[in-house]
Amino acid sequence: MNDVATCAPRTAQSYKSGYKPIWCPGCGDYSVLSSITKAFAKADVAPENVAVVSGIGCSSRIPAYTNCYGFHGVHGRSLAAATGLKVARPDLTVLVAGGDGDGYSIGGNHFLHACRRNVDITYIVMDNHVYGMTKGQPSPTTEPDWDSKLSPGGTKLRVFHPLVIALAAGANFIARAFAGDPNGTAEILARAIRHPGFSFVEILSPCVTFRPEQREWKAQTRPAPVASTGDPARAARRLMTDDGFNIGVLFEGDRPTCPIGPVPATCTPEQLEEEFAL
Ligand SMILES: Cc1ncc(C[n+]2csc(CCOP(=O)(O)OP(=O)(O)O)c2C)c(N)n1
Ligand code: SF4
Numbered sequence: 001m002n003d004v005a006t007c008a009p010r011t012a013q014s015y016k017s018g019y020k021p022i023w024c025p026g027c028g029d030y031s032v033l034s035s036i037t038k039a040f041a042k043a044d045v046a047p048e049n050v051a052v053v054s055g056i057g058c059s060s061r062i063p064a065y066t067n068c069y070g071f072h073g074v075h076g077r078s079l080a081a082a083t084g085l086k087v088a089r090p091d092l093t094v095l096v097a098g099g100d101g102d103g104y105s106i107g108g109n110h111f112l113h114a115c116r117r118n119v120d121i122t123y124i125v126m127d128n129h130v131y132g133m134t135k136g137q138p139s140p141t142t143e144p145d146w147d148s149k150l151s152p153g154g155t156k157l158r159v160f161h162p163l164v165i166a167l168a169a170g171a172n173f174i175a176r177a178f179a180g181d182p183n184g185t186a187e188i189l190a191r192a193i194r195h196p197g198f199s200f201v202e203i204l205s206p207c208v209t210f211r212p213e214q215r216e217w218k219a220q221t222r223p224a225p226v227a228s229t230g231d232p233a234r235a236a237r238r239l240m241t242d243d244g245f246n247i248g249v250l251f252e253g254d255r256p257t258c259p260i261g262p263v264p265a266t267c268t269p270e271q272l273e274e275e276f277a278l
């Protein structure tokens with residue numbers, strides 16, 4: 001009798017690379033990485049059909065720690081690169097990961113237009129309310145009164161509200177997760193990956209080095225008291241009373257995704273190389 005070829009089911013391990021993360025001990029990003037690999041297994045996407053795209057920052061190191069295709073690009077430009085990739089290769093599952101500095105400050109413009117375009121990609125922001133990699137500058141989500149050597153007395157600036165902005169700009173799936181709940185985060189990420197259109201997941205991911213008080217987030221976060229809605233007006237009303245610590249899926253819309261298809265090849269890679277030869 002012939003052997004029947006069997007394929008072992010994919011697990012989180014199937015998506016891990018051999019590189020050991022170099023984040024500070026206790027950084028929330030370790031847990032987010034584990035949630036991402038669990039989510040890929042739940043969504044049952046083959047590693048060779050996934051591309052993980054990032055900008056620059058501690059959180060943006062994620063692509064190197066998965067064995068999927070990866071693109072570690074320029075600070076604040078991950079969504080532009082990912083949109084181009086998805087348009088050229090609609091068959092790929094594209095996941096974008098980065099920090100609040102990368103996504104809301106230098107990349108804020110791209111965030112708005114990615115929500116508006118509604119290309120079928122998933123965007124994770126590991127929000128620690130600070131620039132971790134460059135040693136503790138305030139970011140757009142830093143509390144106005146956070147006192148530090150680099151912003152004595154605090155910035156006194158109004159914070160950026162990622163979920164409000166994502167909803168207003170047209171994102172098709174909006175959620176908040178917490179790094180301290182890796183299984184819950186994996187569940188939300190798998191839903192985001194499966195949902196058509198631009199899916200945005202804000203993950204509260206403590207920076208234990210520059211914001212050690214964020215260890216308290218464990219006690220402050222709670223499951224959102226209501227289930228997700230497909231009605232943007234209702235989602236907007238819920239955000240009016242949101243204090244930033246409700247965890248769960250807020251909005252699952254059905255807006256048509258940006259129509260994309262395979263880009264017709266107009267020349268060979270060799271002809272392209274020739275065109276750009278120096
Ligand atoms: C064009 C450009 N401007 C500034 C920098 C410096 N820079 C690198 S990472 C970073 C901020 C990182 O913060 P965040 O995106 O919140 O990620 P985290 O490190 O906290 O995960 C900055 C300002 C850069 N690399 N490129
Ligand atoms: S500096 Fe902060 S965000 Fe960066 S690795 Fe350390 S704890 Fe994580």
